[in-house]
Amino acid sequence: MLRWGIIGCGKIANHFANDLKLVAGHHLQAVASRSAEKADAFATEHQASSAYGSYISLLEDSEVDVVYIATPHNSHMEWAITGMQHGKHVLCEKPLAVNSSQAEAMVAASRTYKVFLMEALWSRFNPSIKAAKQKCDEGELGEILHLYSEFSFQSNHPATSRLLNIDLAGGALLDVGIYPVFLSYLLMGYPEDIKVVAELGPTGVDVQASISLRYAASQASLFCGLKCDVENHSVISGTKGRIIIPQRWHEAQGYIEKKVGSEDVIHTLPTLGRGYTYEIEEVGNCISKGWLESPDWSHKDSLQVGRILDELRRQVGLVYPFE
Ligand SMILES: NC(=O)c1ccc[n+]([C@@H]2O[C@H](COP(=O)([O-])OP(=O)(O)OC[C@H]3O[C@@H](n4cnc5c(N)ncnc54)[C@H](OP(=O)(O)O)[C@@H]3O)[C@@H](O)[C@H]2O)c1
Numbered sequence: 001m002l003r004w005g006i007i008g009c010g011k012i013a014n015h016f017a018n019d020l021k022l023v024a025g026h027h028l029q030a031v032a033s034r035s036a037e038k039a040d041a042f043a044t045e046h047q048a049s050s051a052y053g054s055y056i057s058l059l060e061d062s063e064v065d066v067v068y069i070a071t072p073h074n075s076h077m078e079w080a081i082t083g084m085q086h087g088k089h090v091l092c093e094k095p096l097a098v099n100s101s102q103a104e105a106m107v108a109a110s111r112t113y114k115v116f117l118m119e120a121l122w123s124r125f126n127p128s129i130k131a132a133k134q135k136c137d138e139g140e141l142g143e144i145l146h147l148y149s150e151f152s153f154q155s156n157h158p159a160t161s162r163l164l165n166i167d168l169a170g171g172a173l174l175d176v177g178i179y180p181v182f183l184s185y186l187l188m189g190y191p192e193d194i195k196v197v198a199e200l201g202p203t204g205v206d207v208q209a210s211i212s213l214r215y216a217a218s219q220a221s222l223f224c225g226l227k228c229d230v231e232n233h234s235v236i237s238g239t240k241g242r243i244i245i246p247q248r249w250h251e252a253q254g255y256i257e258k259k260v261g262s263e264d265v266i267h268t269l270p271t272l273g274r275g276y277t278y279e280i281e282e283v284g285n286c287i288s289k290g291w292l293e294s295p296d297w298s299h300k301d302s303l304q305v306g307r308i309l310d311e312l313r314r315q316v317g318l319v320y321p322f323e
Pocket residue numbers: 007008009010011012013032033034035038070071072073075093094095120122162168174175
């Protein structure tokens with residue numbers, strides 16, 4: 001039985017706790033909030049064994065094996081490293097860190113304290129995305145020539161919200177842009193050239209961005225934003241056909257295969273729960289084997305995606321006040 005602790009009782013923590021109940025061999029041992037009342041309510045709702053009114057108290061609980069960090073971006077490094085110093089394995093929400101130098105410090109801590117660390121890039125473990133990657137790797141689409149991928153929604157959040165707050169490392173690129181960047185990296189690797197045009201909003205963070213990535217023989221056209229609803233689909237195009245991952249592609253429930261000269265094939269692959277179940281299984285599997293990282297979403301993968309995001313923010317001119 002792997003005993004989980006959750007740090008930060010917000011929106012995603014709630015979804016994660018629901019999915020945790022669906023995976024055998026995993027138990028919600030403890031939850032921590034900055035507010036004891038909030039932690040108590042969350043623990044009651046999700047049948048956690050302990051509730052703490054401070055994050056450090058959870059990290060000092062010897063009955064917690066692995067910590068899921070579900071706090072705003074600016075605090076990922078602090079709580080991940082503190083957790084690892086306390087001997088906890090860590091699953092940290094995306095992006096792993098605000099920038100790649102923070103991410104490097106987190107990876108170094110994983111190696112120093114010999115504990116597992118993974119960025120919670122759950123889409124990597126989504127059955128449709130895994131299948132699409134496998135088809136691409138096996139040459140089913142021929143040579144990949146282009147990826148279109150987008151993630152944008154009309155946010156009605158106040159300026160102080162996590163999404164728009166510059167002090168919490170908000171903005172479209174780190175919050176939603178990471179997903180299309182991840183897909184491009186997953187399918188085609190680290191790009192040879194990176195270009196972006198973006199709009200900075202009134203709080204100083206980017207509110208939408210159009211990204212072009214160039215590879216040796218292919219390109220990616222990516223879009224992310226917090227201003228408008230879009231289709232939120234991805235299209236992978238190759239010499240022999242296309243794969244369309246329909247909305248919302250990053251939590252796909254299936255995909256469409258359009259091969260030259262063949263009937264379209266609709267693959268239906270519903271997720272177990274909301275789909276956080278697969279990253280939970282991955283963490284359990286890796287920890288049981290004594291691994292410090294996942295072979296499918298490794299430290300190197302997180303660092304490489306972090307470097308692309310660093311370059312995008314450099315071009316946009318977005319530097320967080322604490323950097
Ligand atoms: N994988 C996904 O599908 C997905 C979806 C959405 C977000 N995320 C990621 O998950 C993380 C959290 O996002 P969320 O949408 O769950 O955010 P949220 O609803 O605002 O929750 C974040 C939690 O962090 C804690 N926190 C600590 N310091 C804070 C501060 N200064 N201001 C506000 N909250 C603070 C709070 O918990 P306490 O009050 O209990 O301490 C808060 O409830 C981010 O890294 C985000 O990118 C992932």
